[in-house]
Amino acid sequence: MTDSRDTWTTDARYFEYSKVVNPVGHQTPKCPLGDFEHCLHEEGESRIIPLDLSAQLKCPAPATSPNLCANFIRITPGQQVATTVNATSQLFFVIRGKGRTETNGEAISWTPHDLFTLPVGSATHRAESDAALYWVHDAPLLTYLGVRADAPRFKPTMYRHEDEDRELKKVQDDPRAASRNRISVLLANKNFTQTETVTPVLWAMYGVLLTGTIQLPHRHQSVALDLIIDCQPGCYTLLGESLDKEGNIVNSVRADWKNASAFVTPPGWWHAHYNESGADAHLLPIQDAGLQTHMRTLDIHFVHPNHESHISLK
Ligand SMILES: [Fe+2]
Numbered sequence: 001m002t003d004s005r006d007t008w009t010t011d012a013r014y015f016e017y018s019k020v021v022n023p024v025g026h027q028t029p030k031c032p033l034g035d036f037e038h039c040l041h042e043e044g045e046s047r048i049i050p051l052d053l054s055a056q057l058k059c060p061a062p063a064t065s066p067n068l069c070a071n072f073i074r075i076t077p078g079q080q081v082a083t084t085v086n087a088t089s090q091l092f093f094v095i096r097g098k099g100r101t102e103t104n105g106e107a108i109s110w111t112p113h114d115l116f117t118l119p120v121g122s123a124t125h126r127a128e129s130d131a132a133l134y135w136v137h138d139a140p141l142l143t144y145l146g147v148r149a150d151a152p153r154f155k156p157t158m159y160r161h162e163d164e165d166r167e168l169k170k171v172q173d174d175p176r177a178a179s180r181n182r183i184s185v186l187l188a189n190k191n192f193t194q195t196e197t198v199t200p201v202l203w204a205m206y207g208v209l210l211t212g213t214i215q216l217p218h219r220h221q222s223v224a225l226d227l228i229i230d231c232q233p234g235c236y237t238l239l240g241e242s243l244d245k246e247g248n249i250v251n252s253v254r255a256d257w258k259n260a261s262a263f264v265t266p267p268g269w270w271h272a273h274y275n276e277s278g279a280d281a282h283l284l285p286i287q288d289a290g291l292q293t294h295m296r297t298l299d300i301h302f303v304h305p306n307h308e309s310h311i312s313l314k
Pocket of ligand 1: 224
């Protein structure tokens with residue numbers, strides 16, 4: 001047995017406080033913007049396509065943000081794809097196609113725009129028709145911690161597309177909808193009443209951006225892995241790190257929305273959505289906001305404190 005004060009000093013380091021008090025942007029890279037187009041899941045063989053920013057993030061395995069990894073899964077008719085990952089939380093959204101997922105002896109049938117969550121475990125996904133799934137999990141967080149998930153915190157949960165649309169329509173038809181920041185439904189699980197999120201880590205929003213409207217800027221410390229479900233040309237998001245006195249985003253970067261495509265909103269960045277197309281558009285941001293809320297660090301802010309920042313372009 002090694003038992004010496006001297007032996008255990010080899011890994012210890014010391015820095016003057018100001019040198020490393022905030023390593024973000026230095027040793028710790030900032031979260032990059034990502035842009036992942038639908039062609040990734042529309043061509044080629046059945047496979048998992050990680051939306052991988054791990055090189056920019058300096059993560060040792062595929063990651064789209066420090067805590068999460070988003071993927072497209074392409075499955076051609078009659079084929080199947082298996083997913084095995086060390087994660088506490090998995091979310092699947094059906095971009096297109098019909099099929100069935102088997103996990104732990106249970107089966108889940110799915111159709112377009114269904115969303116379902118799975119806890120730790122493997123699954124096999126079989127497609128009846130040409131299919132694509134958006135799969136987000138928290139394996140990068142577990143890799144960072146050096147832990148293995150072994151205790152499911154929830155059971156598989158299905159959010160059927162007809163239920164999502166019914167709930168969204170209720171919100172849209174509410175007379176107060178015009179004065180709200182956005183027309184959206186947050187998906188939750190009855191087991192997580194403190195965070196009101198789909199899993200302990202993941203947060204999911206199903207929303208519509210009405211034609212001719214703007215959702216004025218807001219920001220939060222969670223990273224958003226944004227899937228655009230459907231849109232016409234003319235929808236976009238402006239993103240930036242600060243606001244001017246009038247509440248406009250300074251030095252904004254524009255992310256043009258594309259059907260069945262994804263992009264990343266980095267933590268703390270202000271972002272505003274614009275729909276200058278002639279049709280309503282739907283979006284599904286997935287965030288690590290369950291974890292951020294548990295940590296009391298979500299820190300969400302709106303450009304107008306009363307949240308009345310959903311306005312018409314007309
Ligand atoms: Fe947001």
